[in-house]
Amino acid sequence: MHLSDFKIPDLILPKNADEIPIKSITTDSRDSSQDCMFIAIKGNNKDGHDYIDEAISAGASNVLVDYKYKKLRKFPVTKAKNVRKALALISSIYYNKQPNTVAAVTGTNGKTSVCSFLNQIWKINKFKSASLGTLGLKSNPVLNSSKNIQNNLTTQDPVTLHNCISELKKKGINLLALEASSHGLEQHRLDGVKISLACFTNLSHDHLDYHKSIENYKNQKFRLFKELLQDGGTAVINIDDKYGKELLHIIKGRNINIITYGKSKEAKWKVDEILDINDYKTITVSISGKKFVLSTALNSNFQVLNGIAATALAVASGVSLEHALNTLPNIVTPEGRMQELVSLKGAKIYIDFCHTPDALKNILKEKSITGRVFLVIGCGGNRDTKKRKMIGKIASMYSYKSIITDDNPRNENPKKIRSEILNGGLKNKNNLIEIQDRKQAIKKVIEEAEISDVVIIAGKGHEQFQIYNDKKIPHNDFEFCKSLTNRGGL
Numbered sequence: 001m002h003l004s005d006f007k008i009p010d011l012i013l014p015k016n017a018d019e020i021p022i023k024s025i026t027t028d029s030r031d032s033s034q035d036c037m038f039i040a041i042k043g044n045n046k047d048g049h050d051y052i053d054e055a056i057s058a059g060a061s062n063v064l065v066d067y068k069y070k071k072l073r074k075f076p077v078t079k080a081k082n083v084r085k086a087l088a089l090i091s092s093i094y095y096n097k098q099p100n101t102v103a104a105v106t107g108t109n110g111k112t113s114v115c116s117f118l119n120q121i122w123k124i125n126k127f128k129s130a131s132l133g134t135l136g137l138k139s140n141p142v143l144n145s146s147k148n149i150q151n152n153l154t155t156q157d158p159v160t161l162h163n164c165i166s167e168l169k170k171k172g173i174n175l176l177a178l179e180a181s182s183h184g185l186e187q188h189r190l191d192g193v194k195i196s197l198a199c200f201t202n203l204s205h206d207h208l209d210y211h212k213s214i215e216n217y218k219n220q221k222f223r224l225f226k227e228l229l230q231d232g233g234t235a236v237i238n239i240d241d242k243y244g245k246e247l248l249h250i251i252k253g254r255n256i257n258i259i260t261y262g263k264s265k266e267a268k269w270k271v272d273e274i275l276d277i278n279d280y281k282t283i284t285v286s287i288s289g290k291k292f293v294l295s296t297a298l299n300s301n302f303q304v305l306n307g308i309a310a311t312a313l314a315v316a317s318g319v320s321l322e323h324a325l326n327t328l329p330n331i332v333t334p335e336g337r338m339q340e341l342v343s344l345k346g347a348k349i350y351i352d353f354c355h356t357p358d359a360l361k362n363i364l365k366e367k368s369i370t371g372r373v374f375l376v377i378g379c380g381g382n383r384d385t386k387k388r389k390m391i392g393k394i395a396s397m398y399s400y401k402s403i404i405t406d407d408n409p410r411n412e413n414p415k416k417i418r419s420e421i422l423n424g425g426l427k428n429k430n431n432l433i434e435i436q437d438r439k440q441a442i443k444k445v446i447e448e449a450e451i452s453d454v455v456i457i458a459g460k461g462h463e464q465f466q467i468y469n470d471k472k473i474p475h476n477d478f479e480f481c482k483s484l485t486n487r488g489g490l
Contacts, residue, residue, distance in 0.1 A: 392424025
């Protein structure tokens with residue numbers, strides 16, 4: 001491949017572009033090699049433009065820089081007004097194969113669950129499929145060569161993302177469920193992906209340290225539907241959410257099919273009733289006026305709605321309505337999403353990734369959760385500080401007892417984070433307790449909870465570590481809880 005193959009709007013190529021070979025793409029100068037294209041990205045902490053000399057010394061044949069960059073006039077430089085967008089589009093051309101159907105899911109909460117449920121529906125119905133996001137890459141069948149991606153990004157960087165989905169296509173995977181984070185959308189990581197299905201789950205307070213306002217946060221979520229969803233595609237929208245209603249209004253003029261879901265009477269996929277019967281939920285759902293009664297082992301109402309969203313996406317992808325609905329009873333919650341254990345005293349224990357005020361409130365107000373509720377919760381460091389008091393208030397309002405503990409303090413003072421959460425508690429209630437050590441906090445609530453009680457371990461879900469400064473200390477909530485419930489005394 002040569003540099004001239006990258007025919008992208010607003011890309012300013014050198015005159016000899018057809019003579020410049022491109023054998024790889026990288027944004028990390030340490031990974032530069034002979035005839036690579038080094039793309040200088042300006043990040044929050046480091047600027048790729050400072051590492052151009054290293055990339056050239058390693059053999060880079062071309063460097064992509066911001067159009068305002070004035071150096072390197074004697075070296076074949078490519079310029080772009082939006083380097084991040086150019087990176088994504090270049091990656092999509094270099095890794096030029098994609099699954100026939102890509103479903104992108106965005107929202108503050110529920111992305112991981114909807115993608116997992118959709119992939120499960122495909123799998124049960126014998127489709128070759130995959131999901132990619134917070135839990136890494138999950139494929140049907142399992143592909144040894146595809147490397148199970150595990151990192152801290154919900155939406156991977158463009159080079160990794162496009163390389164991955166190209167490999168999936170080469171292996172015969174034609175259906176992909178993809179988590180679309182607000183950061184990923186704002187940084188153009190998904191540009192160049194041929195998205196034919198898009199889903200909006202909800203929007204609430206999160207990531208405002210990065211986006212600065214709920215309006216900016218919303219606009220990045222909406223970008224998936226306004227700019228990236230292909231003409232003729234399908235949008236699946238939670239109409240119970242006020243921002244879902246706004247999104248519906250904004251995209252009505254587009255050439256796309258729209259499926260709304262929720263409990264609202266206007267929903268095309270309307271959830272009429274959810275009943276708790278033993279360990280199952282019985283769902284009555286109306287689809288285009290026709291009623292269906294279904295059973296599912298999903299253990300919360302919000303997960304039922306995520307399951308309905310996934311089912312609608314599956315039908316839009318080509319699974320028959322009958323087969324998709326018949327599959328719903330067989331899907332299970334993914335790792336770290338309302339994972340359930342039972343203590344030796346008989347208390348139900350739920351491990352969930354919820355780390356936003358809205359997600360926490362949804363769990364604590366879940367109708368199937370009865371009896372006293374014991375909660376373990378914290379907030380991440382170097383992240384949105386405004387939600388800490390909100391978390392404390394919700395914990396105080398809706399739990400019997402909450403243990404405020406550490407959850408990835410990073411480079412912040414853990415004591416300060418815990419104090420800010422505690423300060424959000426209701427003045428007329430004294431049910432927030434501080435225990436720094438997360439394991440000790442979990443152990444305490446499991447020890448106290450009786451047979452009719454519920455324990456919720458929130459915030460970390462599937463994560464395998466605690467982050468203190470730059471150190472990752474191994475820790476997994478589910479595995480630790482399992483170790484406690486598998487031995488006597490708790």
